[in-house]
Amino acid sequence: MVDNIVEHSVIVVDAPPRRRAGNGRLRHLTKVWRNKPAFLSMVVLVVVGLLSVVAPVLPIPGPNTRDLRVRLLPPSMEHPFGTDHQGRDVLSRTLHGGRISITVSLVAVLLAAVVGGVLGLLSGFFTSVDNLIMRLTDVQLSFPSIMLAIAIVAAIGPSIVNLVIVLAVSGWVDYARVVRAEVLSLRERDFSEAARALGCSEARIAFRHILPNVTTSIVILATLQAARFMLQEAGLSFLGLGVPPDVASWGGMLSEAQQQIFIAWWPALFPGLAISIIVLSINIFGDWLGEALDSRAN
Amino acid sequence: MSLAGITVMVFMILHLSGDPTSLMLPLEATPEDVERFRHIMGFDRPLISQYLDFLRGIVAGDFGESFRYRSPAMSVVLERVPATAILTGGALLVTLLVAIPLGVLAAVKKDSVWDRVATVLALVGQAVPGFFLAIMMIYVFAVRLSLVPTYGFSGWRSLILPSITLGLYSAAALTRLLRANLSEVLRQDYIRTATAKGVTRRIMVIRHGMRNAFLPVLTLLGIQVGVLLGGSVITETVFAWPGLGRLMIQAVLNRDYPVVQAAVFFTAIVFLVINFLIDLLYSVLDPRIRYQ
Numbered sequence: 001m002v003d004n005i006v007e008h009s010v011i012v013v014d015a016p017p018r019r020r021a022g023n024g025r026l027r028h029l030t031k032v033w034r035n036k037p038a039f040l041s042m043v044v045l046v047v048v049g050l051l052s053v054v055a056p057v058l059p060i061p062g063p064n065t066r067d068l069r070v071r072l073l074p075p076s077m078e079h080p081f082g083t084d085h086q087g088r089d090v091l092s093r094t095l096h097g098g099r100i101s102i103t104v105s106l107v108a109v110l111l112a113a114v115v116g117g118v119l120g121l122l123s124g125f126f127t128s129v130d131n132l133i134m135r136l137t138d139v140q141l142s143f144p145s146i147m148l149a150i151a152i153v154a155a156i157g158p159s160i161v162n163l164v165i166v167l168a169v170s171g172w173v174d175y176a177r178v179v180r181a182e183v184l185s186l187r188e189r190d191f192s193e194a195a196r197a198l199g200c201s202e203a204r205i206a207f208r209h210i211l212p213n214v215t216t217s218i219v220i221l222a223t224l225q226a227a228r229f230m231l232q233e234a235g236l237s238f239l240g241l242g243v244p245p246d247v248a249s250w251g252g253m254l255s256e257a258q259q260q261i262f263i264a265w266w267p268a269l270f271p272g273l274a275i276s277i278i279v280l281s282i283n284i285f286g287d288w289l290g291e292a293l294d295s296r297a298n
Numbered sequence: 299m300s301l302a303g304i305t306v307m308v309f310m311i312l313h314l315s316g317d318p319t320s321l322m323l324p325l326e327a328t329p330e331d332v333e334r335f336r337h338i339m340g341f342d343r344p345l346i347s348q349y350l351d352f353l354r355g356i357v358a359g360d361f362g363e364s365f366r367y368r369s370p371a372m373s374v375v376l377e378r379v380p381a382t383a384i385l386t387g388g389a390l391l392v393t394l395l396v397a398i399p400l401g402v403l404a405a406v407k408k409d410s411v412w413d414r415v416a417t418v419l420a421l422v423g424q425a426v427p428g429f430f431l432a433i434m435m436i437y438v439f440a441v442r443l444s445l446v447p448t449y450g451f452s453g454w455r456s457l458i459l460p461s462i463t464l465g466l467y468s469a470a471a472l473t474r475l476l477r478a479n480l481s482e483v484l485r486q487d488y489i490r491t492a493t494a495k496g497v498t499r500r501i502m503v504i505r506h507g508m509r510n511a512f513l514p515v516l517t518l519l520g521i522q523v524g525v526l527l528g529g530s531v532i533t534e535t536v537f538a539w540p541g542l543g544r545l546m547i548q549a550v551l552n553r554d555y556p557v558v559q560a561a562v563f564f565t566a567i568v569f570l571v572i573n574f575l576i577d578l579l580y581s582v583l584d585p586r587i588r589y590q
Binding site: 135136138139140142143144145146147148150151152153154155227231234235238239240241251254257258261262265268269271272275276277279280283284 | 303304307308310311313421422424425426427428429430433434436437441524525527528529531532535536546547549550551553555558562565566569570573
């Protein structure tokens, strides 16, 4: 009986308690306003997010409303970002392009994180699959990721769904590696031993005890990856291998704008600035998030 | 091991879509045509024996004939290599010329103007997509100021904008890493010892600092070669540069699969070889690392 109590108290002390960790995390996150660049980035991201959500109901022309009488008009009151070579409103297309870009990267990040996270967890827990999964990551890392993307698009053809798949396939490796490394150390920690001693199955230990402890790393990775995916999405769409040309996307807009660069700069400037500002904001915010969550861990 | 993985992947490019016949023949092909074509190409045989044939071809450097150029795919690819090599070299030069002085200055003079320039460059360089920068530079320097050609490959002037476009991202990444590493190294005890001995600051930074800060930089440089090879696809497309990357995109859009396969394979091999060479360089730079 006495032994039992002692052992139990060990468990409580050693296991990073999830509730408290959650509160600690929140406490750090509310400090975001103390870091000006990070706070500004967050504001930018929130505003951009809201704008792209409400884009369809804003009083602006539709992204595909063509009017050849107003081709390549410079920015004005009526068209704040000007119009493109088909007389479409650049502001509207930039906002709608943002919807596509944000949706594609978020879904792809989610997919990559879930697949990579689960495979990393399996890899860290079961030596039987570890070798296979890690060799797979080796092969993939020995390959520039855009080459992989091009190869996959070459095989399955360009479309929005395929774009998500391509990005997720190129991104799962990051999670698998990081999660595996953390699992390998966490599963040897005393709280895992304790759970095992209490009779938990390996699967329960993996999902109930280990997984909550790797979420911090996953969140940090996911933030920075979202920025990278946006750049890759724009790049692939620019090459004609991503979003189909009839849908407004930043990469596609820039590709068309390049043909007009001798006559007009505005169809290129605004979508390009949009990508740059958002990616910059995500990177700054992501760096801050990493530090904030890390300081909790230490 | 990686090599085997690469061959499987390159092989799968053609077969991931199910039946490659439907990709290669026009829609109006009759079922008999399809059958005959499938038989000629060997697509009616088991995948594994097709793969073994494919491997045999690779060993001989034979990826089949380009559908578009009517010549062996590998020679179509090799023709484009010099242009890409020149571009990558230019980009690497830009990367090193920007990153090394800026990274060192930022680390040595912390919180100075240079430090701030380095920080801003690192952030902006990693956020601005290369093709956007390229289009804007074309507008300013080629269209407005007519200082350089807008596109194509004609003399050293035409190399300037593509090299900057391609090198910027790597320059940003490298500056950031070099600054972090060097300022870490400069805090070490042996640096203080060297200072106490009266070593001048210049020699100290170059001989004691750089040598120790450079190893992680070299690792990053290996990764950046992959970034450059990948980035060349976009840069070459923007500037209509007659290199491997543009060939690859055109081949994908034209469904010229042998060329896609040969190009992807070639790039992967180059990437592998360069990273292997960098591994070897480690032991030269750091005598503590010795390979068995």
